[in-house]
Amino acid sequence: MKVSFPHMGNAYIPLSSLLSNLGAEVIVPPRPTRKTIDMGALHAPEFVCLPFKVNLGDNLRALQMGSDTLAMVSGMWACRFGYYGRVQHQILRDVGFEFDSILLGREGLGTVYNKFRDTVEGSLLRGWAHAVRSFKHKAEAMDALEMAARKVRPFERERGSASSVLADGLAGVHQAQTIKATDAALREALGVMDSIETEPPAREPLDIAVVGEIYAVLEPALNFDIERKLGEMGIIVHPVMSVYKWLFRPLKIDPSILVDERLARRIAKPYIAYVLGGEEHQTITGTIRAARHGYDGVIHLYPFTCMPENICRTILPRVESEFDIPVLNLCLDEHASPAGMATRLEAFVDLLRERRRR
Amino acid sequence: MGTEVVLSSPTGDSLLENGVRHCVDDICVPVKLFYGHVLDLAERCDVLFVSRLVSVEKAEVATYTCPKLIGLPDMVKSSIEGIPRMVEFVVDLQEHSIRSSAKRLATALGVPQPRVRSSLAEAELVQAAYDEKLLAGVEPEEAMRQVLGNGNGTGNGGKDSSARKPGAGRARKPDIKIALVGHEYLIHDHYISHNLPAKLKRFGADVTYMTQVPIEVIESELARYPGISWSYEKELLGAASHFLGRSDIDGVIIVMGFACGPDSIISEIITREVVTEASPPLTTLVLDEHTGEAGVDTRVEAFVDLIRRSRNRS
Ligand code: SF4
Ligand code: SF4
Numbered sequence: 001m002k003v004s005f006p007h008m009g010n011a012y013i014p015l016s017s018l019l020s021n022l023g024a025e026v027i028v029p030p031r032p033t034r035k036t037i038d039m040g041a042l043h044a045p046e047f048v049c050l051p052f053k054v055n056l057g058d059n060l061r062a063l064q065m066g067s068d069t070l071a072m073v074s075g076m077w078a079c080r081f082g083y084y085g086r087v088q089h090q091i092l093r094d095v096g097f098e099f100d101s102i103l104l105g106r107e108g109l110g111t112v113y114n115k116f117r118d119t120v121e122g123s124l125l126r127g128w129a130h131a132v133r134s135f136k137h138k139a140e141a142m143d144a145l146e147m148a149a150r151k152v153r154p155f156e157r158e159r160g161s162a163s164s165v166l167a168d169g170l171a172g173v174h175q176a177q178t179i180k181a182t183d184a185a186l187r188e189a190l191g192v193m194d195s196i197e198t199e200p201p202a203r204e205p206l207d208i209a210v211v212g213e214i215y216a217v218l219e220p221a222l223n224f225d226i227e228r229k230l231g232e233m234g235i236i237v238h239p240v241m242s243v244y245k246w247l248f249r250p251l252k253i254d255p256s257i258l259v260d261e262r263l264a265r266r267i268a269k270p271y272i273a274y275v276l277g278g279e280e281h282q283t284i285t286g287t288i289r290a291a292r293h294g295y296d297g298v299i300h301l302y303p304f305t306c307m308p309e310n311i312c313r314t315i316l317p318r319v320e321s322e323f324d325i326p327v328l329n330l331c332l333d334e335h336a337s338p339a340g341m342a343t344r345l346e347a348f349v350d351l352l353r354e355r356r357r358r
Numbered sequence: 359m360g361t362e363v364v365l366s367s368p369t370g371d372s373l374l375e376n377g378v379r380h381c382v383d384d385i386c387v388p389v390k391l392f393y394g395h396v397l398d399l400a401e402r403c404d405v406l407f408v409s410r411l412v413s414v415e416k417a418e419v420a421t422y423t424c425p426k427l428i429g430l431p432d433m434v435k436s437s438i439e440g441i442p443r444m445v446e447f448v449v450d451l452q453e454h455s456i457r458s459s460a461k462r463l464a465t466a467l468g469v470p471q472p473r474v475r476s477s478l479a480e481a482e483l484v485q486a487a488y489d490e491k492l493l494a495g496v497e498p499e500e501a502m503r504q505v506l507g508n509g510n511g512t513g514n515g516g517k518d519s520s521a522r523k524p525g526a527g528r529a530r531k532p533d534i535k536i537a538l539v540g541h542e543y544l545i546h547d548h549y550i551s552h553n554l555p556a557k558l559k560r561f562g563a564d565v566t567y568m569t570q571v572p573i574e575v576i577e578s579e580l581a582r583y584p585g586i587s588w589s590y591e592k593e594l595l596g597a598a599s600h601f602l603g604r605s606d607i608d609g610v611i612i613v614m615g616f617a618c619g620p621d622s623i624i625s626e627i628i629t630r631e632v633v634t635e636a637s638p639p640l641t642t643l644v645l646d647e648h649t650g651e652a653g654v655d656t657r658v659e660a661f662v663d664l665i666r667r668s669r670n671r672s
Contacts, residue, residue: 047622276425
């Protein structure tokens with residue numbers, strides 16, 4: 001089985017580990033680029049949201065690289081994401097590719113569990129248990145590294161050092177074959193990260209929260225690596241979501257994530273009273289919390305025509321004025337340009353600096 | 359319940375412009391229209407009635423409407439200034455009955471509870487009569503006029519506006535039959551659809567609506583396409599599947615609003631999972647506030663020609 005799945009930030013690291021421990025050969029397509037998006041957009045329905053097109057592009061590349069199985073989460077959700085896998089896989093078959101689908105959520109857990117009966121050596125149950133354990137380990141390592149880089153970036157003496165240590169560290173974690181090797185790779189990378197030369201900032205750094213549609217927030221290919229860009233402008237970035245939370249939230253095993261979700265819904269309730277099926281609660285609550293923590297501003301990222309975030313975008317001006325916190329709405333589509341984005345970011349940052357001086 | 363009902367005016371230039379001005383650019387055109395209708399009413403009523411449609415059936419596996427319909431009252435409340443007090447009518451059949459929604463509505467309106475039972479009973483009768491009209495092929499506006507008298511008895515809802523309707527004109531004798539699939543608030547908003555039904559008739563087509571497909575038929579079609587949790591899109595899918603399998607239908611048009619999330623997915627599912635070699639021609643018509651009448655004319659004429667040509671060939 002040569003299995004592949006669409007990218008979502010660094011999620012490929014734990015996901016590859018899960019699948020290879022189940023005995024599958026994992027094909028990781030190159031990180032998405034504008035070319036990936038163009039490839040996806042060519043075959044995708046014109047009016048579908050951007051993440052669909054990127055995912056489809058990832059899948060196309062994986063199939064060209066020889067994948068014979070595509071995996072995707074799927075299911076009956078209020079938003080479009082639940083139908084991505086079903087429609088994408090049909091499009092790819094109509095294009096002429098032949099492959100096997102793993103649609104987690106649409107097919108029962110049992111079906112997915114048994115898919116690996118032939119690839120796992122020995123007991124299937126033990127194979128799964130081990131695979132899940134290494135998945136969790138890799139996810140934690142990835143999260144720890146991302147957080148460490150986020151902390152150092154605004155203060156590094158040489159621009160780009162944190163990001164390059166992060167890239168090396170992630171590569172080390174990705175290559176590690178065992179849990180022990182994963183731990184060693186993590187420890188080493190954290191050590192290097194610690195030794196990055198920093199300098200005290202010339203001025204108090206700004207704090208900016210990043211909220212919005214999950215894929216727009218977490219996938220650098222979509223948001224032009226906004227986290228790195230802001231960090232290297234000397235800004236402390238607080239994303240409301242992380243790839244780790246995205247992976248573990250649906251599994252409902254991490255109590256801190258569950259508590260946070262419930263709390264976020266409660267805080268957002270006066271503004272959005274019902275579940276809309278996206279990140280609406282985290283967007284609204286993230287903005288309110290940013291104000292309460294005394295951050296300087298909020299960046300709201302969402303794909304063009306994104307339903308839950310369109311609703312948030314409609315409501316955010318009210319939150320903005322009630323809590324007196326500036327919000328920059330950035331709508332992303334396949335025509336968005338890095339230059340346009342950079343200009344808007346710089347203007348926003350200037351505004352926040354001006355505000356702080358007063 | 360004893361309140362006087364004021365309805366918004368039919369969609370027109372300034373109503374749409376107002377709606378667009380108060381909305382996020384990339385939101386679907388029906389939400390922009392809704393905003394326009396809210397603003398149209400703002401100065402003419404004391405209380406604004408807004409429905410929140412969350413789930414419209416009680417099913418084993420829960421289904422939902424669209425995120426924007428669920429969040430509509432939230433958007434209106436937070437983004438339009440100077441509107442009258444808003445009361446919400448929540449339809450969430452998965453969680454509670456329509457009666458309890460009606461009770462809450464009565465409380466919000468200051469209507470004595472004993473009135474709820476009789477007014478609800480009457481509303482259900484009216485709804486049943488209306489549904490029957492739709493099933494018989496009557497357009498919603500006309501069905502409402504027939505069932506409620508003059509719109510709602512207050513004299514402004516059912517104004518005969520046919521003279522101003524775009525696309526009106528003498529129909530020719532129909533020689534083909536076209537089915538329309540799409541949200542009623544698009545197809546039957548004569549302004550935004552440029553009166554598509556009348557236009558089709560003028561081009562010599564007999565028009566049939568998805569509201570004419572009985573619910574049992576839709577349900578049985580859906581058995582072949584499980585796994586959709588959007589209630590209205592399920593109806594679209596079931597109706598499309600029904601029409602695409604009928605030999606007396608010469609063509610099917612899916613009418614969708616620009617930036618409609620659920621339709622972008624369901625139209626793809628229809629074209630890829632439902633259409634077969636034997637299906638009549640299918641086309642998609644995307645409408646937004648910039649769609650001009652000429653554009654719709656061209657699309658419709660081309661589709662009608664295509665049908666006639668393919669029929670002459672066979
Ligand atoms: S949340 Fe937005 S981007 Fe994600 S599936 Fe829904 S509409 Fe698309
Ligand atoms: S179903 Fe489509 S057109 Fe209707 S409110 Fe939702 S997104 Fe808009």
